[in-house]
Amino acid sequence: MAKVMAISNQKGGVGKTTTAINLAAGLSAAGKTVLLVDFDSQGNASQGLSAFFTEDQPTVYSVLMEGVPVQEAVVRSEANGFDILPANLALAGADLEMDKQGAGKEQLLSRALEPLRDQYDYILIDCPPSLGLLNTNALTAADTVLIPVQCEYYALEGITQLLITIRLVQHTSNPGLRIEGILMTMYDIRTRLSVEVAQEVRQTFGRLVYQTSIPRNVRLSEAPSRGLSIFQYDPRCTGAQKYQALTEEILERARQEGSHE
Ligand code: ADP
Numbered sequence: 634m635a636k637v638m639a640i641s642n643q644k645g646g647v648g649k650t651t652t653a654i655n656l657a658a659g660l661s662a663a664g665k666t667v668l669l670v671d672f673d674s675q676g677n678a679s680q681g682l683s684a685f686f687t688e689d690q691p692t693v694y695s696v697l698m699e700g701v702p703v704q705e706a707v708v709r710s711e712a713n714g715f716d717i718l719p720a721n722l723a724l725a726g727a728d729l730e731m732d733k734q735g736a737g738k739e740q741l742l743s744r745a746l747e748p749l750r751d752q753y754d755y756i757l758i759d760c761p762p763s764l765g766l767l768n769t770n771a772l773t774a775a776d777t778v779l780i781p782v783q784c785e786y787y788a789l790e791g792i793t794q795l796l797i798t799i800r801l802v803q804h805t806s807n808p809g810l811r812i813e814g815i816l817m818t819m820y821d822i823r824t825r826l827s828v829e830v831a832q833e834v835r836q837t838f839g840r841l842v843y844q845t846s847i848p849r850n851v852r853l854s855e856a857p858s859r860g861l862s863i864f865q866y867d868p869r870c871t872g873a874q875k876y877q878a879l880t881e882e883i884l885e886r887a888r889q890e891g892s893h894e
């Protein structure tokens with residue numbers, strides 16, 4: 634059974650998509666089978682992995698709202714070694730459409746992914762930058778949630794709101810949801826702010842925070858324009874080394890928990 638991991642933070646630009654792509658690549662390089670679900674209408678993960686081969690390519694929206702079988706919407710990224718369930722702008726209106734579905738509207742993604750759960754070791758969900766129904770669907774489908782936090786002012790406030798949402802989901806649609814970990818992103822050792830925020834987050838959340846922080850690294854922002862993960866684009870750069878270290882940390886935690894190894 635796949636471990637389903639939502640990568641979530643309602644703030645945009647904190648490194649969700651970058652983490653989703655590169656963690657998917659890291660896990661698949663470690664021999665795991667991986668599906669990356671793009672669950673943001675901006676479709677950044679799909680574009681960053683060149684996941685659109687035809688104009689009429691079905692997407693996660695087609696699966697949720699148009700009854701397309703999920704297997705038909707999954708595409709293989711040969712270059713990166715894992716599968717993608719792509720998204721595009723059609724997903725932008727899905728919050729409202731889903732809301733009209735009434736009972737069970739939080740479970741739509743969870744149900745859609747059901748036929749795939751025994752086909753992968755990991756299913757990663759790249760969440761949208763909001764706390765609406767799409768995000769609730771992702772948290773309801775997930776076993777755990779990985780929270781990327783940018784090292785800047787208000788970082789803690791953002792996490793607090795997300796934690797309230799997670800607690801709500803635990804009390805309603807997904808009692809088993811756990812926090813996978815908190816990842817400090819765009820860390821800059823030269824700025825006091827970055828160092829202070831990282832310290833504060835570590836003091837507050839202790840062992841939930843990964844030892845590995847992701848530094849600012851321009852190579853990480855260049856890789857998507859080539860449709861590649863950082864491991865294919867520039868395997869020696871700091872960004873690749875850090876996402877490799879994160880992957881190992883996550884696999885090590887899974888080993889300690891006695892699952893997925
Ligand atoms: P989100 O999905 O949370 O909106 P992204 O992963 O898309 O965030 O990152 C926002 C922008 O910052 C993108 O242009 C991305 O390429 C860039 N970026 C993300 N992480 C890093 C990093 N560690 N160093 C440099 N640029 C980064």
Ligand code: MG
Nearest residue numbers: 649650673677
């Ligand atoms: Mg994103």
